[in-house]
Amino acid sequence: MIDPSDLLVFMAALAAVYLLPGPDMALVISTSALRGPKSGLMAALGLALSRTLHVTLSALGLAALFHTHPILFDGVRWVGAAYLMWLAWKILSRADGDATEIATETGAGWAAIQRGVLTNLLNPKALMFCALLLPQFVSTQHDLAAQYLILGSVLVGLGFLFDVVYALAASSVAKRFSGSRSIRKISTLAFSGIFGFAAIRLAIGGS
Template sequence: MDAPALFAYLAALAAVYLLPGPDMALVVATAGSRGARPALVTAAGIALSRAMHVALSGMGLAALLQARPEMLGAVKLIGAAYLLWVAVQLLRSDPAGAPSAPSAVPAASFLRRGFLTNLLNPKALLFCSLFLPQFVHAEAGPLALQYLVLGAVLVLMGLAFDIAFALSAARLGRRMRRSSRFGKFVLPGVFVLLAGRLLAS
């Protein structure tokens, strides 16, 4: 990939990752309510899911979803239901957001939540299938290798942004945890809105 194409690819990814969405909301919410380490584990789960989306789009699953609207609708319903479930879990948690025993919540639960939040968002899979092929060119070498490299850049750049969001939100976490309204109502409301947006998209 030449320099202008690489710059365009990185700039487009940066613009996408700066847009608010379920992944950003989950990382920020986790950092604000639980701290940096759980948020970083959540970010790792999201990165694993993005890698799976890249692989699935390369296998043609995204094209199948586009050709079968009923399947896409079913995935949207499942994804929205999961976001609503996250909202319910936040409502049921300690309003202060910080449990008295941090070890009571295993790291695997944060990894799983990050993984499922991204995996059950069909827009992430469709994005990979529509975005990556624009930067794959037959004259540039083996197509599979190009797709692999572009996908790795997508995953790593997304992880870098999520880490930045996690660390920034964790710095404000103590202040947010003192706000019972933030922990009890604002964060669940964000996930309810995201579920609605996913269904309406």
Template sequence: MLMFLIALAVIYLLPGPDMILLLQTGARHGRALALSTALGLGIARACHVLLAAVGLATLFKTAPWTFDGVRLLGAAYLLWLGVRMLKPGMLTTLQLSTGPTLEPALTWTSALRRGVLTNLLNPKALLFCSVLLPQFINSQAGAVGAQFLGLGVVLVAVGLMFDSLYAVTGAWLGQWLNSSPRAQRVQQWLFGSLLIGFALRLAFVQQA
């Protein structure tokens, strides 16, 4: 279990679209909506664990077109998010006295949905679950299904812990950016460009 936790920590500390989305949501929309996004990411990871358990990763291996379809759909979604962040006037000015100004279009349900879709449409996340979890299952230690479920719960819980940290960090970053309009614009372009970069990488990556 210790080795499993270390492996998860290494994975969750690596920069990726999930982390960027959480930091951007926290910085521009506040802690509550960022935590809603984190919850959406947790739901998506639970779905990935379930899908890995029923063998969808095997389908990706035997029918590469299914992997490519999900990959391109995920890339298109990340590209759409990144472009929205770069649109002039998309982000409103933060007001320190009242907290981050919420965009009318972003509610807790839409923030939750963004988290679910960002992770669920990333086939690499499913392959990660299907490759990592079996490495820590011992067929001699009891029911394999129960072990898979237990490790999946730990994977989701640890992910929520890291994602909550990133959400809170993003909210703190938003308060700091409030005093500098130039820093807000840099943050807007940085996060938007990173998501577009992740979209392009996902679009042109080859199945392992």
């Protein structure tokens, strides 16, 4: 149904995107480093859920609605920027917090999933990415639903795999420097800055 060579090109394109720094990567790394690997993996799960929804919305044509009604796109974009800025403030406000206390908060896993879903879902460019990339590998001569299912599964699965690697790597590095309060504070400020920068980029419509 989908040519193996086309599928390899599709996976290569996805890998290139998942290797680029962005809000999703920053969320997984910061959550795992500051709250522990379990929370990092839960954030990765939240991102996977949101990507699944984006693939579904793309297949249903919502991205086309955003294209024909820019005000809807801008509305989601501004809400997403505000949420990223809130995450930046949230991380910064815990710069002097205790890592063990943060990692063992009640409901931390569910909160991490929510952050993963919202971080990706409120980025309309993630939806537009799905809408632009997926049709390039879909043939009208075959079952469209089946093709979207296969390509969507690859997109979500590969993204989750990358996020798991980022989460485990971040946790490992964080444990190595867990005894250094100054390094922890610097990393916290850096993570906060990354989300702040991502919020500004999204707000001004940068690519």
